[in-house]
């Protein structure tokens with residue numbers, strides 16, 4: 001099995017999401033791990049050339065549009081290779097960090113991760129499943145009473161579903177802005193949830 005580990009926190013050792021995605025991959029045993037560190041990858045925003053490259057007619061293509069579109073090539077390749085995707089996603093301003101959005105904006109290209117069939121979008125990554133570890137200063141998970149502020153889980157579920165990944169598990173590590181004891185509790189609870197997902201994959 002190949003697992004793509006995507007991290008999006010700009011923090012390194014202090015990052016809860018990175019520590020948890022690493023705990024996840026280490027819990028899996030003998031699998032091949034492909035690492036995609038979005039804090040280091042410098043993924044550019046979509047540009048006009050990119051839009052022409054991906055959506056424009058053949059006659060509008062230029063060297064610049066082909067180059068802009070090709071940036072995603074290796075990213076799409078590693079994404080398609082993986083059987084399982086693990087994403088570390090801190091909550092930033094009630095959504096995900098901009099690098100994670102920039103990543104999906106780059107890789108979700110027509111004919112690569114999605115296609116059009118009889119006027120409908122059809123996802124092409126249907127053989128994969130995903131786990132998303134969300135880390136948050138507050139708490140917004142089901143039952144928290146603040147679900148309406150969570151613009152992260154719904155968005156990630158929709159974009160993963162759009163490209164064909166519907167088997168998605170969320171692991172919540174919340175209340176991290178609280179004292180150390182609460183942080184430790186949240187971290188240990190997330191590790192238990194990770195163990196359950198890792199066992200189901202092994």
Ligand SMILES: Cc1cc2nc3c(=O)[nH]c(=O)nc-3n(C[C@H](O)[C@H](O)[C@H](O)COP(=O)(O)O)c2cc1C
Nearest residue numbers: 009011015016017090091092093094135136137138
């Ligand atoms: C720019 C920024 C925005 C944040 N926005 C939120 C937020 O909207 N809600 C929340 O609960 N926590 C928020 N936080 C706290 C982070 O989600 C929390 O620190 C989390 O642990 C970050 O993940 P990491 O430890 O993997 O870096 C924010 C932190 C930063 C730096």
